[in-house]
Amino acid sequence: MGNVSYSAHISNGKSAITSKSKLLGVAKHNLRKYKSPEYSSDNILLLRGTEDLYQDVKNVYHQEFDEVVQQYNQKHKRADRRIEDYFEHVANLEQDMAVEIIFQCGDKKFWEEHMDKKEKMYNVYAYLLSTMERLLPNFKVANAVIHFDEASPHMHVVGVPVWEGAKKGLSKKVSKRNVFTPESLSVILQDKLREEAGSCFRFNVKEELAEKKQGRNHDLSVMEYKVAKETERLEELQREVVDTDNELFASKLAYRQVQRENEDELREIKQEISEKQSENLKLDYVISYKRDKLKEYDDEISKWEQFKNTLIMLKEYISAYLPLSPLIEEFANCVEHKKDIEAGNSFRGLLNALGQFLRAFKELIVDGVCWFPRLMRWETSKGEVAPVFSDYKNEGYDYRLKAYMNVVTKEKYSIDSIQEEIKPENRIGTLEQLEQGIVAAEEMVQEVERTRVRGRE
Incomplete structure (x- = not known):
């Protein structure tokens, strides 16, 4: 290092x-x-x-x-x-x-x-x-x-x-x-x-x-950081003062005064940290006790509201990604047909739309090698796998399919041993599948709501 x-x-x-x-x-x-x-x-x-x-x-x-x-x-x-x-x-x-x-x-x-x-x-x-x-x-x-x-x-x-x-x-x-x-x-x-x-x-x-x-x-802390930066700035000013003896003396005096104030402030910060740590220990005990009590009184309504909120968040998540469907489809097609991905123009140093999209999902394995387990996976006889790419020009703009890796065990498989199973019907976690899950969940919500209404009647 x-x-x-x-x-x-x-x-x-x-x-x-x-x-x-x-x-x-x-x-x-x-x-x-x-x-x-x-x-x-x-x-x-x-x-x-x-x-x-x-x-x-x-x-x-x-x-x-x-x-x-x-x-x-x-x-x-x-x-x-x-x-x-x-x-x-x-x-x-x-x-x-x-x-x-x-x-x-x-x-x-x-x-x-x-x-x-x-x-x-x-x-x-x-x-x-x-x-x-x-x-x-x-x-x-x-x-x-x-x-x-x-x-x-x-x-x-x-x-x-x-x-x-x-x-x-x-x-x-x-x-x-x-x-x-x-x-x-x-x-x-x-x-x-x-x-x-x-x-x-x-x-x-x-x-x-x-x-x-x-x-x-x-x-x-941020306060300690800013105090340190201010001290560093004062030291720099001190070195730059080259005028008269009186100006040099005044600068030194001002520097020492601010330095003393910074030292006093740091001592106060350390004392405050010590006091907060002691308070935190007491609060941790109280919080632990309160949490145990709250678990005893946790009821069906709170769980139900939490489920509905989660459902709303999932719908928002899917809606946010729907405009990106063409890019996801383009990526999947490249993998299924073993095509190289041109993410941009290395000479101009610009990424295209797919390149910008892949950069957000790229996870480096080692230098020049990456994969995209959060973007698309395929169900195979080896389990769920995601493609591994090499940056074959070593510039971050061109990717070539290198292998596949199990998303759970991290075991690698050669392209020849598994490519036949990389098909559209074996895709996992697509937006269409998530939408189907949301529809099923909403129907379940409506049924439970009807059951609760009948129970009140």
Whole structure:
């Protein structure tokens, strides 16, 4: 492994977004709403959302919660129990109403030596963002932006942690604790995303990321990160001061003052982290006890509502993918006829529609070899298999069928041994099959509803 650093900083403590004013502050910083000598709009690149981050977050609230809020209000006739605007409701609870994550690969020293490769980080961060959305589907990204105007290119991601399954109040609500669990922080944010970032960084920058340090399951908080960046900036200013002795003395004095303030703030942060950890232990016990009690009172209605919500989500999922049916069909036909896939023009560096589609579903096995188990599978005598492709020009634009791999056991099979079974009638998980399942589920819902009505009569 190499020595290039990787870090993922998550908002916590004083950097937590617990109010509308803090959300506006994050928007001002991320989208450079203030002006400075270093500001350049060409170096601020949006990956998700718009130039109005605050409104982007509100839009996520409306998309995710308007329906459940309406259902909740229908059950409560008392005005003091109704929720008029869930965004305003959460903003008054003094809890995390949104979460910010900062990703960075490489420190200032590394990028001073590799200035010519800075723009390659657009590909790395775009891939890292889409991978995070896949691995953390309950973290709904509202806005993501890359900063190229600082010493190290890094990405700010702001989103809303959405948790379903609550037995009291809204069935779906904002909950940082339930989305960013110790497991998701360690396994996904620090392990899986680090591995994916390393693979993409190696492909684009031709360098290796350093291994994760043993005994550490989290990186700096966003506040610690910003304090460190401010200290780094002050050190840079200190080196640049070359005017009169008085100016040099004043700069040193100002630097030491800010350094002392930063040290005091870091001590407060560490103390706050220690106190929060102690509180978390107590809360974990209370939560565990409450969950056991809630399981005793779990009834048929809550399960039924959960099933209907899942059915709605499945219908939305299928509707979202219906426009992509021609691309899915094109991919399947190429596999079934052993055709090479031209994903774009390597000379121009552009992907065609199928190439853009495949990039979202591509899973690397090793350099130059990938497969698409989430896109299409075939039922064969060897079990469910997905095609394995080689990037035979090693440029990411041309794919050639290489083998097949069992999606469960990961055992590989040669093309000759299994190609005869790769037929349209053996496809698994097609949109048509999912639609048939939805129709059957809806008929079952209607029958159960009729049974419940007859029971009340």
